Amino acid sequence: MERAGSQFSPRMDSRIQIWGMVHAAIVPIASVVVALVVGAAIIALSGANPLVAYSALFEGGLGSGRAFSRTLEKATPLIFGGLAVSLAFKCGLFNIGAQGQLLMGAVSAAFIGFSLQGLPSALHIPLALLVGALLGAVWAAIAGTLKAFTGAHEVITTIMLNFVAFNLTDWLADGPWKDRTPGNIVARTPAVAPEARLPDIVGVPLGIILAVLAAIAVWWLIWRTTIGFELRTVGQNASAAKYAGISVRRMTVLAMVASGFLAGLGGAVETLGVVGRFQPGFNVGLGFNAITIALLARTNPIAVIPASLLIGVMQAGASRMQFNSGVASEIIDVILALILFFVAADGIIRRVLRLRAEEGERVTLSSGWGS
C-alpha cells in the first residue's frame, strides 16, 4: 500500500522509500537464509556434506567470470518472468501461466529468427523480440479476457493455457517448423539467423540490459502513470475502483496483456540470446520460479533483479554442485519452494526476529473464484 502523501513530496518520498526498502528486505533475506539452512539439513539427511555442496553451488554461480556470465544468462528470463508475475499481482491477478507465455514468445521469436534471412540486425532483432512479446501478450490476454468477461479464474485458465502451449509449441517444433536439416531427428526449429542473435554491448549481453530496462519500465508504469495507479487501485479494492469510475474489466485485460508481454519477451530474449533456436522442454519450471521471485521481491519490480540474480546463481551453480558433491541439482527446486514458504508465511520469520507486521504490505489475492 502507498504511504500517505507519497504523491506530493518527492524528497520525503524517496527517503521513506529507502528506509522502507531496507526494512522490507529483512524478511526476504531471512527467508532465504532459513531456506538454505533447511536445505542443508535435507542434503545432510540424504548423506552428503552441505558445506561442500553449497560452496560448489556458489562457486559455480559466482566463482569466475564465466560462472558469473552463466548466472546472468540464467537470471535474464527469471527477471522477465518475475516482472510478469509482479505486475499481475499489482492488479490482484495471479499469473501462474508465465511458462506458457514464455513458450509462445520463444517459439514465435525463433520463427521470425529463422524464417527471415538477410535482414539487418537493427531490424531483425527488434522485430523478433516484438513478435515474441506480442505472442506472449496474446496468450495471456486469453486468460485476462476470460477473467474479465466470464469470471473464469486466471489461476486455472493460465495453468491450462500452459499445457496447451506445451502441446502447441511441441507440435510446431516437430511439424511445420521442424528443423529439416539432414541428420536431425529431434523436435526443434532451425537455428535463427546470425543477424537475429542478441549481441553483447561492451561485454554485457543485450538480454540482461533489456531485462534491467524492463524492470525500470515496469516500475515507472506502476508508480508513475495513471494506468499504473488504476491498476493498483483495482488490485487493492476492485469495488472501490469500480466506484471511482475505473473499468475493472479493462484493467484486468490490460494487466494480463502487459504481464504476458513481459513473459513473452523473456522467452524471445532467451531464444535469440542464448539458445539460438526453439526446442520443446525449453526452460521448464520458469513459471513457478517467477512466482517465487515475485514474492521474494514483494512484487517490487526493482527488487525482482536481485531476487532473480540469487536464483540465477543457484541455477548456474547447480551442475557444479552435483559434480562436486553428488547432490542432485533438483535440491534447488526444494530450496526455492522453501524460500517461497518462508516468504509467504512471513509470520514465522517475524516472530523469530520480533518484527512487527507492516500495515497493508501483504499481497491479497484470494478474492475467491468467479467474480
Added chain:
Amino acid sequence: MRITGSIARPAAARIPWLTIGVWGALAILVLIAYMRAPQATTAVLTSTIRQSTPIILGALAGIMCERSGIINIGIEGMMLISAFLGFLFNVWTGDLFLATLGALLVGAAVGAFHALMSITLKVDQIIAGTVINILAIGTTGYFYQQGLTTRGKLTPVSIPFLADIPIIGPVFFSNPPITYASLILIVVVHVLLFRTAWGLRTRAVGEHPAAADTVGIAVNRVRYINVIIGGMLAGLAGAFLTLESVGSFERNMTNGRGFVSLAVMIFGKWTPFGAWGGSLLFGFANALQSQIQFLKNQLPSWLAWIGDLPPQFIGMLPYVLTIAVLAGFVGRARPPAAIGKVYEKE
C-alpha cells in the same frame, strides 16, 4: 461482498429438465455407438470411468475444503506427493493396501500443512496452495530415483452377475478398487455435506463464519478437519495414479489434474454429483486421447480426419475443454461466501 441469502433456498425444488435431457441424449448416443462398434464403445467408456477417477477425487477434495471456506489450489501438489510416497511405500513394503493407506495419510498430512498455512499462519490461501504445488514438484523431483516400479498394481475386481450386463457391467462393475472407492465417495461426500450435522456446520462455516461462531461452532476446527479430509481425498487420487493406473512414478505425473479438478468442482457448482458429471466429461476427453490409436480404423469415414490429427492436438483437448467449461459455467455458480477469508473472532 454479496449476501444473496440463497443458503436457505431448497436445492432441488424444480425438475432438472436440462440435466435429464443431456444425460438422455448421451445415453442414446452411447447406444448408437454401441450398436455400431460394441468393443470400441465399451473400451472408451471403461477408460472414461477410470480416467475420471483422479479428477472426481480431486474435485471432492476441493469441495470439502471450499465448502468450509478454504480455497485449495494445492490439490495438484497433494496428489503428486501422495502419488510419490504411496509408490515408495509400495516399493518398500510390497503391499498395495498399505501403500494406499500410506498415501491417504500423506494426503492428510499435506492437508494439515495447508490448513496450518491458511488458517493458523494466515498465509494467503492461493499462495499457500502454490507453496504446496512447488514444494511437491521440488521434493518429488529431488528424491525420485529412476528405475523403481511397484510390485503389482491394483487390478480390476468383477462383481458377480452385475459385471455380465452388457455395457454397464464392464463399465461400472469391473473396476479396480480406487475407482470403486471414488464412486462410493461421491455418495458419501454428498450425504456428509447435505444430510449430516457436520455438513451443515461445514457449510455454515463456509458461508457465514461469524454466525456459525455465535451458535458455538468452532470455525477453525471445522476448517482444519475439512481441509485434512480434502487432503486424504487428494491423497487417494495420488494413489490411483501410481498404484492403480501407471504402476510407477513419473516426474510431475499429475499433469494438471489437480487444476482440472478445481474446474470440475466449479462446473458442478460445489456439489459432488455435479462434479462427477464434469469429471466424466474429462474422463471422456482423456479416454479418447488414450484410445485414439486403437479407434483409428473403426471411425466412420466422415470422422476419419480425427485419426489423422497430430497427437499434440488431441493432447490439448482436456485443457481446452477445462478452459471452455470454466468460461461457460463459472458465472452461473456461486462459490461459498466466506471463501478465501481468514476468520478472526471479533
